[in-house]
Amino acid sequence: MKGSWNSTTIIIPFTLFSLIFLFISKCQDVFGVPTEHLCHPGQRDALLELKKEFEIKKPCSDGALPPKTESWANHSDCCYWEGITCNPKSGEVIELDLSRGCLQGRFHSNTSLFRVQNLPFLTTLDLSYNYFSGHIPSSIENFSHLTTLDLSKNYFSGGIPSSVGNLSHLTFLDLSGNEFVGEMPYFGNMNQLTNLNVDSNELTGTFPLPLLNLTMLSDLSLSRNQFTGTLPSKMSSLSNLEYFEAWGNAFTGTLPSSLFTIPSLTSIDLRNNQLNGVLDFGNISSPSSTLTVLDISNNNFIGPIPRSISNFINLQDLDLSYLNTQGPVDFSIFMNLKSLLLLNLSHLNTTTTIDLNALLSSHLNSIYSVDLSGNHVSATTKTPVADHHQLISQLYLSGCGITEFPELLRSQVNITNLDISNNKIKGQVPGWLWTLPNLIFVDLSNNTFSGFERPTELGPSFITTKPSMQYLVASKNNFTGNIPSSICALRSLITLDLSDNNLNGSIPHCMGNLKSTLSFLNLRHNRLGGGLPKNIFKSLRSLDVGHNQLVGKLPRSFIHLSTLEVLNVENNRLNDTFPSWLSSLKKLQVLVLRSNAFHGPIHHASFRTLRIIDLSRNHFSGTLPSNYFVNWNAMSSLGGNEDPSSKENYLGDSFRYYHDSMVLTNKGVEMELVRILKIYTALDFSENKFEGEIPRSIGLLKELHVLNLSSNDFTGHIPSSMGNLRELESLDVSQNKLSGEIPQELGNLSYLAYMNFSFNQLGGLLPGGTQFRRQKCSSFGDNLGLYGPSLDEVCVDIHASTPQEHEQPESEEEEKEMFSWIAAAIGLGPGIAFGLTIGYILVCYKPEWFMNHFQRNKHRSRRRRSTTKLKKEPN
Numbered sequence: 001m002k003g004s005w006n007s008t009t010i011i012i013p014f015t016l017f018s019l020i021f022l023f024i025s026k027c028q029d030v031f032g033v034p035t036e037h038l039c040h041p042g043q044r045d046a047l048l049e050l051k052k053e054f055e056i057k058k059p060c061s062d063g064a065l066p067p068k069t070e071s072w073a074n075h076s077d078c079c080y081w082e083g084i085t086c087n088p089k090s091g092e093v094i095e096l097d098l099s100r101g102c103l104q105g106r107f108h109s110n111t112s113l114f115r116v117q118n119l120p121f122l123t124t125l126d127l128s129y130n131y132f133s134g135h136i137p138s139s140i141e142n143f144s145h146l147t148t149l150d151l152s153k154n155y156f157s158g159g160i161p162s163s164v165g166n167l168s169h170l171t172f173l174d175l176s177g178n179e180f181v182g183e184m185p186y187f188g189n190m191n192q193l194t195n196l197n198v199d200s201n202e203l204t205g206t207f208p209l210p211l212l213n214l215t216m217l218s219d220l221s222l223s224r225n226q227f228t229g230t231l232p233s234k235m236s237s238l239s240n241l242e243y244f245e246a247w248g249n250a251f252t253g254t255l256p257s258s259l260f261t262i263p264s265l266t267s268i269d270l271r272n273n274q275l276n277g278v279l280d281f282g283n284i285s286s287p288s289s290t291l292t293v294l295d296i297s298n299n300n301f302i303g304p305i306p307r308s309i310s311n312f313i314n315l316q317d318l319d320l321s322y323l324n325t326q327g328p329v330d331f332s333i334f335m336n337l338k339s340l341l342l343l344n345l346s347h348l349n350t351t352t353t354i355d356l357n358a359l360l361s362s363h364l365n366s367i368y369s370v371d372l373s374g375n376h377v378s379a380t381t382k383t384p385v386a387d388h389h390q391l392i393s394q395l396y397l398s399g400c401g402i403t404e405f406p407e408l409l410r411s412q413v414n415i416t417n418l419d420i421s422n423n424k425i426k427g428q429v430p431g432w433l434w435t436l437p438n439l440i441f442v443d444l445s446n447n448t449f450s451g452f453e454r455p456t457e458l459g460p461s462f463i464t465t466k467p468s469m470q471y472l473v474a475s476k477n478n479f480t481g482n483i484p485s486s487i488c489a490l491r492s493l494i495t496l497d498l499s500d501n502n503l504n505g506s507i508p509h510c511m512g513n514l515k516s517t518l519s520f521l522n523l524r525h526n527r528l529g530g531g532l533p534k535n536i537f538k539s540l541r542s543l544d545v546g547h548n549q550l551v552g553k554l555p556r557s558f559i560h561l562s563t564l565e566v567l568n569v570e571n572n573r574l575n576d577t578f579p580s581w582l583s584s585l586k587k588l589q590v591l592v593l594r595s596n597a598f599h600g601p602i603h604h605a606s607f608r609t610l611r612i613i614d615l616s617r618n619h620f621s622g623t624l625p626s627n628y629f630v631n632w633n634a635m636s637s638l639g640g641n642e643d644p645s646s647k648e649n650y651l652g653d654s655f656r657y658y659h660d661s662m663v664l665t666n667k668g669v670e671m672e673l674v675r676i677l678k679i680y681t682a683l684d685f686s687e688n689k690f691e692g693e694i695p696r697s698i699g700l701l702k703e704l705h706v707l708n709l710s711s712n713d714f715t716g717h718i719p720s721s722m723g724n725l726r727e728l729e730s731l732d733v734s735q736n737k738l739s740g741e742i743p744q745e746l747g748n749l750s751y752l753a754y755m756n757f758s759f760n761q762l763g764g765l766l767p768g769g770t771q772f773r774r775q776k777c778s779s780f781g782d783n784l785g786l787y788g789p790s791l792d793e794v795c796v797d798i799h800a801s802t803p804q805e806h807e808q809p810e811s812e813e814e815e816k817e818m819f820s821w822i823a824a825a826i827g828l829g830p831g832i833a834f835g836l837t838i839g840y841i842l843v844c845y846k847p848e849w850f851m852n853h854f855q856r857n858k859h860r861s862r863r864r865r866s867t868t869k870l871k872k873e874p875n
């Protein structure tokens, strides 16, 4: 009894307190902010409608934060929603900031956002970093109070509406990183504008002259568009300009010297244009200037560097690379520039030899990075190293005609990046190089080094601290003997490239020490023997040991290489069964077993992530079940394992220090892919002993570019499902025992530039279609009885003496053909472009092989003609 009374005395005050608390919190509006919502219901509804109109993209790269619009809900005050700012008095929404909102959707003429009557007092509209697409409606001009408009980093397309130019209160306009096309509209009325950025679109036309009236402009970026024509000669009206960027266009003409009279100018970046003529900075008499960045590299300037450059005493970043000086350069003119951090003077085509010692003895006290590549550099020190020596971090001396390893680098204890590739340095790589404590990146490739000097003077720092080296590229030298085990001491290595040397012996087991970091290992084109090491490479992304003399099996421990993307063991003597167990590697994209002694059946395996598989020139045998390719997802549809954040087009490391390569038979020619496009797909099972039918499931590999099944014992019909391989460029099924007809569906494959059906038992009507008419006659040779108009056309060269046949197209049919020809040519656009891309990155591997092949084919086509004609008669 007592006890319960006691508990009531506790409960009552507690409840009372809660009620009071509840009352206070309920009525907080009364005490704090006004009772009625600040937000106008009409504006709230408009915003909710807007929210409904766009999807939230999932996953979204800024996924760490919940998307802003998630906080938007009816029954709460819109002025407190994330991204919304209201006028504190009127309650009107004045700022809408949806940046990085993960929003996705297509804008159209009546997108609710642009119904201006909904949000008439908007001063700031920020839609940047979303996934919006479509056109900007011209009604945007009715947001007449806007001072800030940021539509950057979306997928907006079409023209920039001219009505944007009516927003005369704008101070900040950012349209960068979209897909806007056409010319820039008239912006001459926006005289409050301080920031204008149209970077990274597809804008065309000449420099928009009305911009010269925008005297408040301080930040102007036109970079990465397709602007042409000259820069205006009188730019000094932009009297408040600080940052002028127009790099990556096609501007021509001279560099306007009027730019340099603008007193506020801080940064000029005009690299990668076609500016020409002689450099002239105008009349900069006194050494005073706010200019800190001057990048005019990769243009077509000719002639001397004006001495007046030495007046830009505040320059921190100077890039004059590819300035065609065509004569001597006095390098002392740079020695006044005491604020320099980055100096790029590469490829100046100068007759002057640069004295590295003099540069390093200078008083450029802040210098951090120097690039002298492509000039003649003298790096020898006849005199003892000067007592004063500038310490730099990055030194690029590629292609400088250097013949001895520069001894003066020995004292460069701060150096992190050293590129000394493409020189003529002989002998040993000095041992002291490894003792430089901060070295991260070393490129020694394309010299004639013969060995690594033993690092005798390994200081205590080398032993006790983690060695810093991460990238060691030593390819294309004359290294002989074993791979030095001292490499194993470089425990931070990420990339090791010793390809194209004369190394022999086996791959050292001590490389197991590198297992925690090593990601790219390239030992291609050496004379290495023995087996592949078993104990190593836990974080490997790419292993290339092609073109060696390795024996034995693929170590089963490779099953733990969970990050492996590329495995290339081509041209060795590996003798193993098919490694179907590799299908458990979730990242594997490229598997090349070409030219080894692999044998036996290729068991059912689903390589979900593989895009390139080359099993050619082995001893694989057996049949392939018809569903063999059912789960090969990456070849069936792109995008499955693409990394959207990666802008890099080729396989390799993200710093572009390393690119994967491989040999591939494409379009009947064996070639070396020096880089592998990430979207490239190929399947090569040629020159094995596969038998039975070609699996029908091959038709699922819709993204396949190259298919080679030649020189096997495949029988039966060519599956008509191959007609689904709409990306196919090269198809080779020659030298099998295929029978029946060539499926008519193949006639629709518009990218199929090369095909080879020869040496089979095929018969029947050859498909029509442009691509079939473009083949060489020999592609169909040595079959049982192919016939048809396409064949007559491709084999026309054989009865070449009747040219009139060609000149007199008569029937409607011919006209139709012409039409389909044109249509196909249009359809072919991307295919051609792709072919060109590949062509650009291909190095013809064995041209003489190509010639022989070509001549052999010519013979065959002669032989085949009569059978074709004969078989045509019964029709």
Ligand SMILES: *[C@@H]1O[C@H](CO)[C@@H](O)[C@H](O)[C@H]1NC(C)=O
Binding pocket: 045, 048, 049, 074, 075
């Ligand atoms: C929000 O709520 C109000 C009243 O509760 C209603 O009139 C309005 O239609 C709602 N708006 C939306 C977009 O649901």
Ligand SMILES: *[C@@H]1O[C@H](CO)[C@@H](O)[C@H](O)[C@H]1NC(C)=O
Binding pocket: 108, 109, 110
């Ligand atoms: C514009 O909006 C109206 C009503 O909201 C709709 O019926 C119409 O289809 C829209 N027009 C376009 C082009 O989307």
Ligand SMILES: *[C@@H]1O[C@H](CO)[C@@H](O)[C@H](O)[C@H]1NC(C)=O
Binding pocket: 138, 139, 140, 141, 142, 163
């Ligand atoms: C701008 O608003 C006016 C009236 O407020 C309207 O007549 C005009 O069509 C609007 N402009 C555009 C491009 O929608």
Ligand SMILES: *[C@@H]1O[C@H](CO)[C@@H](O)[C@H](O)[C@H]1NC(C)=O
Binding pocket: 141, 142, 163, 166
């Ligand atoms: C926009 O500018 C054009 C002329 O450049 C003018 O005809 C039009 O009325 C302007 N629109 C507004 C809303 O000011």
Ligand SMILES: *[C@@H]1O[C@H](CO)[C@@H](O)[C@H](O)[C@H]1NC(C)=O
Binding pocket: 188, 209, 210, 211, 212, 213
């Ligand atoms: C600059 O403005 C003046 C008047 O303020 C005008 O006469 C001139 O045409 C404008 N120039 C350009 C290129 O728009």
Ligand SMILES: *[C@@H]1O[C@H](CO)[C@@H](O)[C@H](O)[C@H]1NC(C)=O
Binding pocket: 324, 325, 326, 327, 349, 351
């Ligand atoms: C380099 O300069 C020489 C004159 O010194 C000139 O003949 C040559 O064409 C220039 N090279 C290039 C690539 O412009």
Ligand SMILES: *[C@@H]1O[C@H](CO)[C@@H](O)[C@H](O)[C@H]1NC(C)=O
Binding pocket: 390, 391, 392, 414
């Ligand atoms: C060299 O590196 C050390 C430490 O890494 C740093 O304190 C020093 O400022 C650097 N010297 C120069 C000239 O960059």
Ligand SMILES: *[C@@H]1O[C@H](CO)[C@@H](O)[C@H](O)[C@H]1NC(C)=O
Binding pocket: 399, 422, 423, 424, 446
């Ligand atoms: C190797 O360097 C030389 C200059 O020493 C250059 O001419 C050659 O093109 C380079 N070879 C490769 C493959 O880069």
Ligand SMILES: *[C@@H]1O[C@H](CO)[C@@H](O)[C@H](O)[C@H]1NC(C)=O
Binding pocket: 448, 450, 478, 480
């Ligand atoms: C490469 O090394 C071998 C053996 O050490 C030598 O005979 C050959 O001349 C070297 N080649 C070059 C280009 O230095």
Ligand SMILES: *[C@@H]1O[C@H](CO)[C@@H](O)[C@H](O)[C@H]1NC(C)=O
Binding pocket: 575, 576, 597
């Ligand atoms: C592969 O190894 C087996 C023995 O394991 C041997 O019989 C066969 O001849 C080898 N094949 C080749 C091509 O060396």
